[in-house]
Amino acid sequence: MILLGELALWIALPIGIWGAVAGFVGGRKGRGDLVLSAEYSVYAVFFLLILTSAGIITAFLTDQFQYWYVANYSNRELPTFYKVSGLWAGQRGSLVLWALLLSLFSSAAVFTNRTKNREFVPYMVGVLLTVSSFFLVVLLFADVNPFERLPFAPADGRGLNPQLQNYWMTIHPPTLYLGFTAFTVPFAFAMSALLSGKLDARWIVITRRWILLSWFFLANGIIFGMRWAYEMLGWGGFWFWDPVENASLLPWLTATAFLHSIQIQENRGMLKVWNMGLVTLTFLLTIFATFLTRSGLIESVHTFAENTTIAFIFLAFMGIMAGISVLLIAWRYPLMKSENQIQSFLSRESAFLFNNLILLGATFTILWGVLFPLITEGITGQAMTVGPPFFERVNLPIGLALLALMGIGPVIAWRKASRRNLIKNFTTPVAVGAVVVAGLYLRGVHHGMALVTFGLSAFVMTVIIVEFVKGTKARASIEGEGHLLAFFHLVSRNRRRWGGYIVHVGVVMVFTAFAGAAFDREVVQTLDPGETISIESPFGHEYTLTYQGLSSPRGQNMVRQAVALMTVEKDGRPFGSLTAEKRLYRMWEQSPLTIVGIRQTLMEDLYLILENVNDLGGAFENEAQAQRATFEVQVNVMVEWIWYGGFIVTLGSIIGLWPSRGSPTTTASRSQTGGKRPALAARS
């Protein structure tokens, strides 16, 4: 199976290249046989990459340490669950996963378009297979072959980084990769529209769900990563503006801008060039994010220098794709002239345009923050760090402006809004926001930025609620329906708009949670068993934790484990117990891992960190004298709102993604029920 997987990787490359060439030549020359061959190549590459992935997973499951990749990311005692996720634990497997997911989406795109949008298919397939082939070239020729053998087979592997031995880490990377790879499909359609000159609104209509699907996976991938950081990194935060985190945020920001700006193109025939630029930029940022995360560039410029092959190939590919995209846009510029102009500053398209500018501002600011240390280190040889203070200072006003626009946009009508209507529609939401700010201030909340965020969040939430209420009333009045039915139809008949509002609710919750972090509290104390530590939450609750002592069980793949038990009282009443741990994983004995204890409630989390054990060796041996330990107790405010907000974002995205009756997709589905593939005809 492993050899078969290795061979499949080698076969996939020439088939991918053939398919890409066949797609482009078939489209250019009108050769339907070549186009069909290109489509079959997409399916073949997918099948071959399944074999490759199966080969790697088999190597992990059967402890084939003669392979460099397995030897470096697994060991015999590693739980099976993590052996399977070994496929994406390191750079080499991650690149295979990227190629696999891309081929999965490519196959889905070819399959769903087998009887429709046929004039876009040849070039679309060509672009998809070009990107696939690029990753296959990287895998085979950039010193990152997952099947590379060692000169000898070690008795055991080096094991998986303990921080990756967490269930969120098994979900987070594939979800993010699903988002990265899904965006290649809209990019391929956009390039196909440019190449074929069919630059009307159809490529947008065709790819709308793909864009939302990609955005949905990116959003969830980012939130899963935040959850992992919160649970595993043991410092009580969820976002550190780490370059890896930033790399995943960049394409999400531009994809968000794109989701809004395509509505202007659809409704007003404007921003055609802008949208082409955004789809290209987002695609390039997905590649850049993968490159940055998986090239070793982030840790050190020297790592970059050591593997110049992968860096050169990635940079060359990004440069070539950017260059070709710009040339194509310039070539087709006369066909992409705007059909309309913005009639008024007070219009929804104007709000969307501001939203785009702000999102792009955030993108380039973060990109600069990511690249600046690398550039300075490359030029001067000394690393200049750009840390959280820079990103927070710059992105805080940007985030607040975005939050405000989320409330302003829905209230403004397309084309032109009158001042009188704006005043009328904004009065209630602004009043609610002001009341919230005043109420919080009077209750002792004096943190300026947090107050602004809470006020804006209340403003946006009121706007959305009023939108739903007015929309339901309008529907009930227009259609003569009862209010409940009108509400159901309101959402179900225009899922995109109302699903979008639900997504906004989730985003507002996440913003509110960010502001809540301003009120986090913490206490650090060294305790012996029987001693207590107390902390008062911003909501006035008094938590008292009594240290019961350390025990030393031993979990799978661990050398030792020291578990501290605390009983908890909230306002004098029993509130369960919490444990916090130090673990020593096999093969990683020099790096003890801290496992936190979290007691989650809607408004505040009680977060326990076992900072230090005075005599860790003694504690591992269950010695009675080795019980003294230092704890950090935090009350983290409204963190749960991030996860609930993420859930609501997911719900809104699913509503937006759900196919409407009679939509292009289902129309085509119905037309396929004839059985025989209508796209095929004998060559005559």
Next chain:
Amino acid sequence: MGLIVGVTLVSAGAILFVMLPVLRGDWALIERSDDEITDVDARKAAALRGLRDAEYDYRSGKLDQADYQILKSDLARQALEAMQEEGAAGNAANDGAPAVAGAKPPKSAAPDLVESLEAEIARVRKGIGQGRTCAGCGHLNVKKSRFCTGCGVSLERMATSAGNPESS
């Protein structure tokens, strides 16, 4: 031995599968088929969607009546133009006229939505059809309009001075 056979089968199978269309002369359609969305469909759907949103915006107080009327007639015109183009292309012109209610529904909108929106367009068109063209700016106003939504002049006063301006 088994491995060699497996490897050979996978390689040969993959290559044969990919080359089959070229070898057999199977031909994929690479032009638009009749039953899929066209640019006209997309424009018509956008106009219909715009009409729906405009009505919601008007009823929920985001649009003034005057702005709503301008927007509505503008969007209705766009939808009708799209339908006329569709009719000219031979897709939906059985009676030779761009009949709104009988026009072929756009493929990108839900059937019930299409029905209601096309009925809406029919209402708009009927209103416009029996309405008045402003002699001043040429704007087509809905039936019984007292003032032109394009330039604001009194249509009744203009009618008095210009005889009978009713047009259909």
